[in-house]
Each structure stands twice: as C-alpha cells, then as structure tokens.
Amino acid sequence: MEMPTPDASILARKSRIVERLTGVLPKTAVIHDETETRAYECDALTAYKCPPLAVVLPASTEEVAAVLKICFEEGVPVVPRGSGTSLAGGALPTADSVILGVARLNQVLETDYDNRIIRVQTGRTNLSVTGAVEAEDFFYAPDPSSQLACAIAGNIAMNSGGAHCLKYGVTTNNLLGVTMVSMEGDVMEIGGAHLDSGGYDLLGLICGSEGQLGVVTEATLRILRKPEGARPVLIGFDSNEVAGACVSDIIKAGVLPVAIEFMDRPILEITEKHAKAGYPDCEALLIVEVEGSPEEIDAQLGLIKQIARSHNPVELREAETAEEAGRIWLGRKSAFGAVGQVADYMCLDGTIPVSELPRVLKGIEEISAKYGLKVGNVFHAGDGNMHPLIMFDANKPGDLELCEQCGADILRLCVEVGGCLTGEHGVGVEKRDLMGAQFTEADMEAQMKVKDVFDPAWLLNPAKVFPLETSRARRERDVAA
C-alpha cells in the first residue's frame, strides 16, 4: 500500500516542532524518542506500520487547541488517535505527522439522568461510559466489539456500530453534541444537549469523518434506561439461504429483535473447537435476542420460534437461565479470537441489503475458492453488516497481498449487490483505494469539498478515506499560496 512521501522539510524541523509542543504541554505529554514513538506506529490493522514524528497526549481542550495551532503554523500533518483499535488503519501515522492521542482526556464531565445525557471527554472508553451510569440502570447503546478498549473519539470518527444497533442505532444516532477543535486551533460547540440542528447538520457530518474535519475533545451522548431483561434464542439451519430467509421473515413479522447474529459453517467449526459452546453441527446459525419483561420476552420469542419452525431448523434452543444465555453468546463472542488462534485474518465489514444475503454468501464462497483462502462469516444479519474473516498466513510471502485482493473482490461484490464497502469500521487506509468502486469522481469531489471547508490545508489525518491519486492535488497544494 502506498503512502505519501514524508515532507523532508518537516523531518528536518523535528527538534523545533518538538520544542514548540513541549512549550504548551507537560514534558511527559510529548513523546519524540524514536524507540518510544514506535508504540504508535500502527493501530489494529497491524499489517502497516510507520512511526510518527512525535506523539502528543493533551489532557484538555485548551491543550488540544494549543497543539493544533502549532501544527497548523508549522504545516505538520496531525493524526488523531483514540485507543488505536481501528481495523481500517484510521490512526496509521505518516513519518512527518504528529499523533494526537486523546488517552488522557478521560473524564466524565456531567451525567444528567433527567435529560438522559452524559457528557464525557472523548478519550474515555466506550464501555466505561456505560460503566459511569450503570449503577443507575442506564447504558450507552453503541457497542462495538472492541468496546473495552476503544475510545469515544474513535467511535465518533468512524461512526461505530455494534451488535445492538438494529434497535438502538449507531454512534451518529446517539450523539447529541461535540466540542471540536479545528486544525487552526479554534474551539467550537456543535450540537448540544438538545435534539437536531437549527442549521446544517454539522454534527452528522463530523460523525464518521475519520478525524479529517476536526479533533473532537468532548461529546454529549444519549444514555438509555436498561431494559428489564434480555434473552437470546439459538437457531441452526442446514443452509445459508434458509437462515437468510428466516432473518427476513422475522423482520417482516413486526418484532424488532435487539440483535440478530449470523455465523456460517467455517466459523462455527473453528469456534466450536476453541470455545466449546455446544453449538449444533449445521450450515448456518442465528442468535436472536429480544428485550423486555419475562412475559414480553416470552411473547416475542414465541413469535420468533414460530417463524423459525416454519423454516425447519435443525436446532432451536431458547435460553432458560442466565447461564444458558451466556453459553449461547459464548461462541459468537469468541469467534474472532478463535479464528485468531488458527490463522492470521483480515476482517472486512461490507454491508449488503439483507435480501442479498444468500447470493453474497455464495459469491464469497466462490471468491474464497478462487484465492485458495478460507473465509468465515460472522455478522450482524439484521442490518446486513457482513464480517467476512479472510484467513491467511502472514509469514508466507505474498499471502497478505493475496488476502487483500480476495478482500477487495468481496467488497466489490458487496457494492455490486447494492451495498457498501464499510458498515462500521471506516475506510481508513484499508479501503481507501476501493472508494472508486462505490463513488464517482464527482461524489468524492463533493466529499473532499467538505474537507476543504473544515481543513483547507488538508493536514488532518492525511492519506485516508480518499484514493491517493484523487486527493493528491489537494494534499500537495500550497495553501499559503
């Protein structure tokens, strides 16, 4: 994968830049030693690495503003970083960039149950937002798999989803306001504790912009009261098609489960060996979870089981106890780890219309055979957000490249059937060069015009989202001119 050539004049000015940064931050908050910056050379997309020029760890909006002002004046690219859990290389540095890590911005600023909001600094982890309110029986709904580690800043940058967004929506639907610092170092409030915008929906634009429009330091999030209870049911089928049809019928029936998870045979086999969750031997497995009081759950699951039976499942298992519910979720929750035990893998997240599920699974099978790489599927079926895991051997020369080509073919297939390249992980560097499969040059031009407005010098999170060729003129233009 190509990255822009580092700006030699910036590399030459390193000591001056570090000195200026040290002038506005505590000494420990500026990392510039080459052995220490290595800790920031990549995120969870570990195939690509590049240590940054320096790393700064500001602890307040004011410090972020001071850092950005200096970087703007020096013309230094800035790569914002949450917890570094991006699977798309969203926080991959360039050698001439400063990483702006939000890890020290981790305070809860306000909890307000009457208005159902919490205001936090964005370095706080996703799960710890729920942690801050669960004593009062509240929770923050978006729940990406990495929620133990991932930061709200990264969730906002990528508009993260999770297993429960069929019912509760993704980050953008649960975000009410942000404090954002522009590349020039100006602090602004966008949105607030009220609903919707009186002007343009800049909040909606910022969410999912992959840290390219500004650095979000504080966020007002919607919190919700926990449901009285939740219970999953496990349904096994002897074909992907039937499982797909069952998903569609459940949705059509008017029940809205909080989650519908799908696992195919390759994943089931690996997971079963690793986690021993006691899953049935079948081609496709669904986990459907509903919420409410025990009686409400009975009513909803009654309807779901009735629909499932009409599709002749090979197994239909309802959790009777919390322990059984845990076992139903165990395999699903261990799936990624289990695959990691047997192979290196790349996790894609293209989204497709739910109706195209059987066709796409078949297509993935063919692509998998063509490349000779095993592909397993475990994903959020209710919203069509696929997670094909392509298994490869990182030590085998050429295997990573083969895996990337295989992934690109799968994502092109997702777009072909009416879907998109990424449902919740973001484009980052990983899918940057595939953007042309989904968008015309004019579509991308329209998006880049947005960046022109927010970050005219194109310094924030460079070389992400747009194909390098497409963004070249903007990245290389001399703004001062």
Next chain:
Amino acid sequence: MLSPASEAELSEVVAAASGPLRVVGGGTRSIGASDTGEVLSLSAMSGIELYEPGALTLVAKAGTPLAEVEDALAKEGQMLPFEPADMRALLGRDGVPTIGGVVAANAAGPRRMMAGACRDALIGVRFVDGAGTVLKNGGRVMKNVTGYDLVKLMAGSWGTLGVLSEVAFKVLPRLDGATLLVRGAEGADALEATVRGVTSPFEVSGAAVVPGEGTYLRIEGLETSVAYRIGKLTDLLRDLGEIEVTFDANASAAIWTRIRDVTDFTEAPGAVWRVSMKPTDMVDRFLPAIAEIGAFDHRLDWAGGLAWLRLEGDDASIVAAHHAVQAAVTENGGGHATLFRAPESVVRQVDVFQPEAPGVAALSQGLRAKFDPRGILNPGLMGGA
C-alpha cells in the same frame, strides 16, 4: 414554474438556471419568504423505486407524495420511524406533502425522542448540487460509513445545498399504541411525569404536555407489552394526577396526530415557533423567561425537548418577539428556535432560523459556497443572503 420529470432533466434545469430557484416539493412545509426565485417543483419526479419489507428499506423519488410512501409501508405493517407531521392545516397550505420535502425539513414528530428524526432514518440520497452535478451519498443499506455522511448534511438543509432527486430510508415495524394521560400534570409536574416515563424501562415513544389537560405518554408494542407497560406506568405516575388510559389504537393514534400536527394552533391566529432545547432548560428556564416577553401559548413534545409557541400581535411585536425568543434560547442553555408561521411581511424582516455562533456559521456558509457556488438554491433561507 420548472418541473423536471427526471434526474437528468433536473440536472439540466439547475445547470441552465440564470437566477435564483425556489425549490419545492409540495410546498406544504416551506418556510421563509415565498417570492425568492423561480419555482423549481419536484412533483413530477415521483414514485417508489424500491421497497423491501424484509430488509426494512424503502427508496423513493423525491417528489413522491408522503401519503403514497406511508400507504405502501402500512400495507406491510411498517412505518417511517420519525412520524413526519402534516403541516398543511397549521401553515394554511394546500398541495401534496412530498417525501423530499420531509427530508429537506428534517421533519420529526413525537417519536423523535425515541426513534430519531428524519436524519436518523435517512440512509441514502441522490441530489443535484448548485452547479447541476448529479451526486449520491449513502445508499440503501442501514449501516454505512463509507466516506463522509452527506446524507445527514442534506437532511434539514432546506434545499440550499442541492436539490434532492431520490431518498432512501430505514423503516420500522408499525406497532399499535395506547396512550396514558396524567390529568392535570403541568409545569414542574409535567416535567416530573415525562422524566419518570422516559427514564423508565418501558420505552415511552411519545411524551407531550397540553396545558389545561395534562401530560400524555405513549406506549407502542405487541398487545401484551402495551397492557403490561401501561400498567407499570400507571403505578409510577398516579401520585401526579388522575390517570386516564386510551387503549383503542385508533383513538390513541388520533391523540398523537393532534400533537404531531400542532392541531391546537390551526384555528388560532398568530405567529408559531418551533423550539428545541434540553428538556429541563425548556421547562425550568426558557418558558418562564419568555413569559416575560409576551403571552405565549405553548405545547410541549419530546418529553419537554420540543416546544411549539404561539403569539398574537402586530408585525412589529412579532418581529421583536422573534428576536427575543431566539435570544432566550441562547441565554437559557442553547438549542434552536425557528419561526414556522408568520405573515409574509414579518418573514421578510427576519431570519426565521436560529443564528449560529460565528465559528459554526463560517463552516455552514463555507459548505454552502462549495455546494452552491452561484448562490441560486433557495437564497434567503438558512442565513443565506
């Protein structure tokens, strides 16, 4: 009047325009002055292009009548989650509300506080920018983070950044509802009732306050759920007033149509504002503050987060009240107030939209200059000159 029949024609019409265009769907919810350019109507671009109930997805051309969309959804037991209002009676318009108009206004009714506004259900747009370029963003899938989210930007941009040609939605199952009224719960008691309702685990999907009547709460779901939850809420709220429950689904729906369409203000004269604020700011700070300005009539929705205000008076007093209302929003915690109904003579004198802070306004106007460099799309709206 320009009335292109296809996206290609729309693109040509916009590219060829030599002066300002006033973009309208059915013209039933347009706000601001009415003579700001040649009318560009989307009504000839009509029709549902794709509807997959099993995927909860609907795609329609922008000029499709809202009723056609809602009927198609109802046949499959589904609905637009955000419950868009019919503003015809309130604003005194005839014409046919269109789905594109709903998007341009980012419309949202009582269910907004639980299920989101139009912007939350909108998953894809096609539009023509001010230079006549055909663009798309989002798509027809409900999770999509590919590139920047211009879908959200288009929702609520009132046709000033581009002319919508096609819109795609995530829809939801339609469930019957029942309504609980806490008779007499007003002011602080109303806030207490809505807070108890929306912070309960019972998924209250509507929470409105009508002065003189009390606080209304709505539950929607499977029959067993509705009965159970109404029972639980009754226990939770009975100390705040006499509880009256409407279990009949049609009667319950009628209550929420009245709140959604602000029917109470239809026959009553005067200017009407729509205000969005944090609920406690609205009730504890803003409403007392504007009572000093004039004799406002009000209705509350969104658990106190949305107020519809009505004030009678001559042009000069409405203009003064408008500035005072917007200032009171800013001074009492922030949010936005939009002047929805007022005589043309008033609208010409004011910006009906809440002014933005300077830094934010600069971004907004920067975006507008990029998407409509000639400044021909709905000039006069959204802070435009």
